[in-house]
């Protein structure tokens with residue numbers, strides 16, 4: 281019977297092309313707009329950390345003085361980043377927890393293949409050895425540098441697969457060397473990781489929540505004072521300090537790196553909190569943290585994403601509005617469907633007289649609406665595709681791509697919407713009195 | 722075949738109540754050909770619609786082929802309609818966007834026959850009314866008489882025991898009307914019970930039995946006798 285209903289529905293669609301295309305268009309617009317907003321929102325709402333990052337904690341310190349009440353710019357008045365001094369102290373603390381500071385720099389790379397341009401567009405990060413396991417990077421060749429390198433640095437480097445291809449043309453190039461910029465001393469490759477570009481870039485939101493590119497170069501954090509690679513990210517301070525040299529920056533109270541620690545259970549969290557408390561007190565005695573509320577704070581990845589307002593209130597309002605728009609489209613569709621079915625009432629009467637039950641008439645017309653809903657869904661998919669393209673240009677991001685699950689969700693939503701819109705008109709058709717419509721000719 | 726006892730039908734609208742049928746009693750035996758005449762608005766169509774389970778009635782009792790229809794659900798009524806009753810209307814009521822083949826197919830679809838069985842029945846029914854060659858034509862491409870023959874083919878395809886015709890010749894000229902009448906007589910001769918409403922006294926006379934409906938009641942001695950028999 282279903283194939284019969286589909287055949288009839290298909291016929292009816294072509295019989296009233298104008299009315300049918302208006303209905304399909306109404307479905308498609310509603311679906312297209314709401315799916316665009318949903319998928320954009322979904323992409324932003326993602327938590328790409330391994331296991332949701334529930335055991336990864338960003339560390340914040342109230343590292344400001346002069347009796348300032350708060351740092352400003354955040355909900356609780358704490359700075360998002362830490363100073364070099366604090367990063368040094370925290371990473372060298374005698375605790376059994378994996379941890380790493382992170383800051384971005386822009387390496388100038390040189391390809392060793394003939395004919396490949398002087399410099400690609402690459403991002404680098406200074407990190408500790410623990411970074412790779414904490415954030416779940418996959419090594420294709422080699423591994424991270426040794427533990428000792430975090431204290432006694434050597435010129436070792438981990439690069440991404442893409443950079444490995446760009447510099448060497450691919451393959452296992454562990455133990456080979458490469459140069460960064462004009463620096464004559466080469467770096468030895470110890471590991472090659474798979475490309476890593478989680479969105480949002482929860483590990484370092486100070487360089488944008490959805491950066492265009494992920495990091496391709498990883499250097500031992502301990503090389504930072506040696507290489508004097510200037511941070512390419514947010515640097516902020518509360519003092520009017522004048523920096524003459526890179527070493528001035530290292531000694532300053534400017535904050536410019538994020539600090540992460542891995543704590544696997546409540547005990548470890550409690551232990552680390554106690555440690556932070558003691559650390560703040562100790563620093564206070566040294567004259568730092570001279571503010572009314574000196575403290576440290578820990579936030580896991582999902583708390584960190586909230587705290588940094590990766591999803592803004594505007595985005596939520598937009599999703600709400602898009603659903604409202606879908607609703608308006610559906611209400612319109614109901615009107616159009618009623619008009620369409622009204623013109624079919626004589627046929628309904630004939631079918632009833634020839635033995636169709638109410639239920640069969642209902643099914644026939646619901647199938648017809650579902651058919652239009654499916655067509656609207658396909659067109660809506662095209663609108664979603666175009667809409668996401670527009671969103672990407674407007675917001676200059678690469679996120680919000682049309683993937684298979686989104687396609688499935690779009691088609692599902694359009695069928696649900698079609699059911700919602702088709703229920704009343706199909707019921708009306710099924711419950712009409714056939715005798716009345718057989719007389720009217 | 723059909724037994725109605727004291728059927729009443731009231732149409733209530735905002736302003737008035739119309740008693741379309743009152744104390745309507747009638748029996749039609751198996752294989753009979755009954756014509757129904759009466760003034761306009763007397764309740765003939767209402768009677769046919771109730772007989773064909775298209776409309777509910779307000780009071781009384783109706784047995785179709787021995788079955789009390791008051792207890793039946795919509796699904797059961799629809800099945801009865803589909804299996805035992807064929808309808809023919811004055812205005813043909815073919816579905817305009819389906820070709821003749823698909824029009825005759827409609828009742829067979831709801832019957833749940835296989836594709837091959839349907840095809841066989843459709844071809845047989847169209848052949849019977851002499852229109853098999855035009856199976857792929859749309860109703861609008863046929864004359865009125867031909868359209869009514871298709872409607873008859875559609876009513877016959879499921880081999881119903883009971884044919885209800887509401888002024889089947891009302892829209893046809895006398896020649897075509899006679900052809901349709903002959904076809905119906907043939908069908909009746911093969912055993913199908915027929916109740917036909919008509920305004921044409923000549924046609925009414927051709928049937929073995931004629932009843933008159935006046936003001937929602939059967940006013941005919943013959944049928945009264947049949948009812949009390």
Ligand SMILES: Nc1ncnc2c1ncn2[C@@H]1O[C@H](COP(=O)(O)OP(=O)(O)OP(=O)(O)O)[C@@H](O)[C@H]1O
Nearest residue numbers: 716732733739741760761762763764765766767768
């Ligand atoms: N759906 C309805 N609602 C209200 N009144 C109705 C309805 N259908 C029929 N009637 C009324 O019931 C009465 C009988 O109508 P019916 O159609 O049965 O007459 P008829 O004998 O078939 O007339 P005609 O010969 O003109 O076809 C009429 O007075 C009509 O106005």
Ligand SMILES: [Mg+2]
Nearest residue numbers: 765766767887
């Ligand atoms: Mg009538």
